[in-house]
Amino acid sequence: MKTADAIVIGGGIVGAATGYYLARQGLKVVLLEAEYLCAGSTGRCIGGVRQQFGTTTTIRVAMESVRLFSTMEEELGTRVEWYQGGYLFLAHSESRKSEYLKVIRLQKEVGLDVDFISPDRVRNIVPPLNLEGVLGAAYCSSDGQANPFLVVKAYADHIRALRGEVVLRTPVTQLKTSDSRVKSAVTLNGEEYTAPIIVNATGPYARNLGNMVNLELNCLPERHEALVTERSEPLFDPMIVDYRPDGCYFIQVKDTGQFIGCYTPDPRVDGTRIDNSIEFIKEMPRRMLRLIPSLKEVKVLRQWAGSYTMTPDGSPIVGPTPLEGFYVAVGMSGHGFMLGPALGRLLAEWIVSGKPSIPLDEFSFGREFKTGETLK
Known part of the structure; x- marks a missing residue:
């Protein structure tokens, strides 16, 4: 014992x-x-790693996590590939824009530096982004990524x-x-x-x-899939989030230049299975290309699956x-x-x-x- x-x-x-x-x-x-x-x-x-959430407690906890990530390499004495490139939540409809404006008010009350930005500013931050139908985006520059x-x-x-x-x-x-x-x-x-x-x-x-x-x-586990591409020249910094029913979210890893991303399956898939699907490897690149057409020559290296453990x-x-x-x-x-x-x-x-x-x-x-x- x-x-x-x-x-x-x-x-x-x-x-x-x-x-x-x-x-x-x-x-x-x-x-x-x-x-x-x-x-x-x-x-x-x-x-x-983002701080743009919809409840006071989660925003505060996420802000504390970003503070810890920002000092982690110094505190722990090793690289963790922390980089603050931001998160960009795209609005393609008036209802989504209104939703973001409402939650941004709460986020600002908690103390988060976040804004709803115009399509022109979106273009400046992500030059290759397809702006068709984009009314703007919720953007927080202090969100980031780590390994x-x-x-x-x-x-x-x-x-x-x-x-x-x-x-x-x-x-x-x-x-x-x-x-x-x-x-x-x-x-x-x-x-x-x-x-x-x-x-x-x-x-x-x-x-x-x-x-x-x-x-x-x-809480119950749900199966989610993701993919990663080969290395590419630097194109943009933030995580791009498209919450349309056929949207996705992906980011370019700062240290490697690879693109890594996923989308929420519909219908949801319960359980802890980690097998891959043909549907995902066909669909995810299509969704990415709709947002960044210039990725068409970038090759996918691999896909995988994992679990989100969901609460109601x-x-x-x-x-x-x-x-x-x-x-x-x-x-x-x-x-x-x-x-x-x-x-x-x-x-x-x-x-x-x-x-x-x-x-x-x-x-x-x-x-x-x-x-x-x-x-x-």
Whole structure:
């Protein structure tokens, strides 16, 4: 039997960040990962980081994440390929424009530097963009991109440096409880890790872990696909987001010149399957070319699939649960990489001091879930 002050289950961005910030607070941390770092959703995301959300709490958390990303290379002593090239949300209809103008008012109230810009300004920022039907765009220049693998590795390295353990290829098969509190985690090889604090940060497998202690988590995995192209000359900086039913979102990676992107499947595809579809590899390039016709000679290198762990309202589930000592940071709804650093810091703060510096009531385990979110 091994002991720790805190066990974090899940080796993606949220688990690694939570483990790092707990270790920084002086706790002996054990991070348990069923496969390898970034094996789940984090390693299959496209690396975008935005602050343009539709609720006060999410905006504040995202702004804190951008602050952390901006100082990460200095703090962790390694490159994470952080670059602030912005996010550009295109409006092709009056209704979409009105929606963006409304949410921009909220974002500005929270303190975000964001604007609705004219088609001419859009052209200046993304010269090759097809502006047919574009009425303008919501634009935040401080949004950015980073390399998920480098970020998670940096956090994991620092957990180890702060006398913690990162244990890979070690699935948790049982959680033990005693007197209404969590007690230990048992792994597939029979090893038992005891700690007064256990954090569920298992992404698409969050419900499975919750079921081990009879806690139902209101989140379900959805399959999403993405692709990446060969290298190309620099064309533009921001993530381009087109929320039309046949739209997509993609960005040019600053360090490599590759284009990486995806779109939301319709109908949604439930589950954790990571097989690829012919439909996506045919459809995604078509959608990209409609926006940037000059990409027609750029070749696709590969495609892949991963999971978004969705909640009914599109907001994460973060914080304590009715089981004492058992915390969750799950249901990221496709925003785990961008919110992960801040949520890791805030959850560690909550565990150690009893209160996060940014109130997270909106993300609580016991909240009443509603559907929908502006700027999903």
